[in-house]
Amino acid sequence: MIFRKKKEVLDSYSIEQCVSCNKTNKRKFKEGDFIFKTMEKCTSCANGQMMISKIFGELVK
Ligand SMILES: [Zn+2]
Structure with a gap:
């Protein structure tokens, strides 16, 4: 049985960083x-600003 890679699906994620x-x-x-x-203010330090630092795709298993 051969599984073709083309059927794999990517899920996209964003990484927010304070x-x-x-x-x-x-x-x-x-x-x-x-x-x-x-993005919104950081919930951890309360005065930092969250910013998107990375966007990437992961294979859905
Ligand atoms: Zn912070």
């Missing part, structure tokens, strides 16, 4: 996301 404490948060990619987009 510019102050460097805390990262991985979440599902949302429409309109782009690298360096500023």
